[in-house]
Amino acid sequence: MGFWNQLNTEFMARYLPWYVDAAKLTVTIAFWGILFSLAVGLVCSVIRYYRVPVLHRIVAVYIELSRNTPLLVQLFFLYFGLPKLGIVLSAESCAIIGLTFLGGSYMAESLRSGLESIEKSQIESAQSLGMGQMLMMKEVIFPQALAISVPGVCANMIFLIKETSVVSGIALADLMYVTKDLIGLYYETDEALLMLVIAYLIILLPVSILASILERRLRYAGFGN
Amino acid sequence: MDETIQLQAAGLKKKFGAETVLNGIDLDVHKGEVVVVLGPSGCGKSTLLRCMNGLEAPTEGSIRLDGETITSGGRNITKQRQRIGMVFQSYDLFPHKNILDNITLAPVKVQKRSKAEVEQQAEKLLKRVGLWEKRKAYPRELSGGQKQRVAIVRALCMNPEVMLFDEVTAALDPEMVREVLDVMLELAQQGLTMVIVTHEMQFARAIADRIIFLDGGVIVEEAEPEQFFTNPQTQRAKDFLQTFTYEKRKTS
Numbered sequence: 001m002g003f004w005n006q007l008n009t010e011f012m013a014r015y016l017p018w019y020v021d022a023a024k025l026t027v028t029i030a031f032w033g034i035l036f037s038l039a040v041g042l043v044c045s046v047i048r049y050y051r052v053p054v055l056h057r058i059v060a061v062y063i064e065l066s067r068n069t070p071l072l073v074q075l076f077f078l079y080f081g082l083p084k085l086g087i088v089l090s091a092e093s094c095a096i097i098g099l100t101f102l103g104g105s106y107m108a109e110s111l112r113s114g115l116e117s118i119e120k121s122q123i124e125s126a127q128s129l130g131m132g133q134m135l136m137m138k139e140v141i142f143p144q145a146l147a148i149s150v151p152g153v154c155a156n157m158i159f160l161i162k163e164t165s166v167v168s169g170i171a172l173a174d175l176m177y178v179t180k181d182l183i184g185l186y187y188e189t190d191e192a193l194l195m196l197v198i199a200y201l202i203i204l205l206p207v208s209i210l211a212s213i214l215e216r217r218l219r220y221a222g223f224g225n
Numbered sequence: 226m227d228e229t230i231q232l233q234a235a236g237l238k239k240k241f242g243a244e245t246v247l248n249g250i251d252l253d254v255h256k257g258e259v260v261v262v263l264g265p266s267g268c269g270k271s272t273l274l275r276c277m278n279g280l281e282a283p284t285e286g287s288i289r290l291d292g293e294t295i296t297s298g299g300r301n302i303t304k305q306r307q308r309i310g311m312v313f314q315s316y317d318l319f320p321h322k323n324i325l326d327n328i329t330l331a332p333v334k335v336q337k338r339s340k341a342e343v344e345q346q347a348e349k350l351l352k353r354v355g356l357w358e359k360r361k362a363y364p365r366e367l368s369g370g371q372k373q374r375v376a377i378v379r380a381l382c383m384n385p386e387v388m389l390f391d392e393v394t395a396a397l398d399p400e401m402v403r404e405v406l407d408v409m410l411e412l413a414q415q416g417l418t419m420v421i422v423t424h425e426m427q428f429a430r431a432i433a434d435r436i437i438f439l440d441g442g443v444i445v446e447e448a449e450p451e452q453f454f455t456n457p458q459t460q461r462a463k464d465f466l467q468t469f470t471y472e473k474r475k476t477s
């Protein structure tokens with residue numbers, strides 16, 4: 001029980017507002033990062049699924065580049081590298097763009113695996129009913145593919161939220177940054193880390209729970225037709 | 226050209242790589258006629274059907290619907306497919322839509338008909354196949370035979386001029402085969418033009434106006450059903466029919 005008794009609650013109460021602000025920043029970056037990742041992922045997955053000439057090769061290169069470099073390196077490139085080329089972006093923009101660059105490829109692969117799991121016979125039966133490509137995508141392929149992709153997409157969301165902790169590397173005052181700051185200033189390591197963990201749990205648990213509910217509700221696609 | 230010809234294959238050839246699956250098929254299907262295509266597996270029956278609604282592009286020759294060439298990937302293909310219904314072995318209902326939505330999707334979204342009118346037609350057709358009470362169910366809740374009857378209704382709701390049936394009972398348990406075949410017999414009775422690929426010999430004999438026997442990608446024999454089943458003219462047809470009969474085993 002020693003750990004809990006020795007906690008400096010007065011310190012925790014005093015710096016709680018820091019964590020609230022930092023959590024807001026973390027959530028903001030994660031929200032936009034995830035939203036843009038989904039958009040990028042959707043476009044890329046469709047390009048790869050239809051093997052659009054030229055474009056699908058570009059997408060393949062992007063996906064490999066994005067998945068095989070650490071986010072911190074991507075952020076450093078955006079934040080410290082681009083200004084040398086005359087492009088100066090705010091740290092926040094860099095964080096969101098970096099997260100999108102990383103998340104886009106993960107989302108693309110999750111969505112593509114869903115698209116490719118739709119059997120050819122589903123497509124042929126839609127074609128035989130006179131459906132065109134767009135209608136077929138919207139009514140037949142995509143709803144089924146999405147249901148199959150949901151677990152992967154949700155896992156990616158959680159991964160991206162956690163990955164935001166890296167943005168402290170470009171001086172953004174997110175949860176990780178504030179924690180390191182407080183430890184450095186006051187040596188209240190236990191308190192700062194405890195608040196950090198709790199803050200992440202408060203953000204991530206609802207997402208996790210929502211994800212599993214969604215998964216269960218969409219499970220129909222797992223059964224044959 | 227003969228006015229009553231609805232669907233026509235002319236010099237149809239289909240190759241998959243080096244393999245020739247169809248090697249020159251000439252076939253006229255007349256309005257209201259029921260043509261049953263028989264043949265050993267791999268003879269090209271399914272490919273013939275798939276060419277007929279543009280799922281496969283002919284390597285040579287053509288398919289014509291009312292004199293109009295069907296070009297897979299052509300601009301009119303979605304228009305033409307609305308006039309040719311097709312039912313597959315694996316039913317291929319849309320698993321995320323209930324029965325009624327499966328049926329009304331294409332008539333409403335493709336043919337731009339009013340939902341009320343389509344639902345009325347769907348009700349009539351579903352009642353006819355005895356599945357109206359299942360309209361809110363999802364495909365996974367239905368048996369194979371029920372799913373296949375829904376698939377037939379789904380195709381019929383487009384008001385096609387011709388219906389193609391590709392081994393529609395091949396994946397069904399024996400007791401479910403009957404309920405599907407009965408629906409098809411009723412359609413034939415009403416004068417729908419049909420091309421059927423099947424392995425149900427008795428059914429073929431009962432429903433067909435004409436039997437086409439396909440082997441090695443060519444039409445080997447073409448005859449009325451009675452003639453074909455009682456007195457086949459070619460050795461290959463005789464051998465084929467032989468595989469469906471069993472001799473009583475001798476007991477010593």
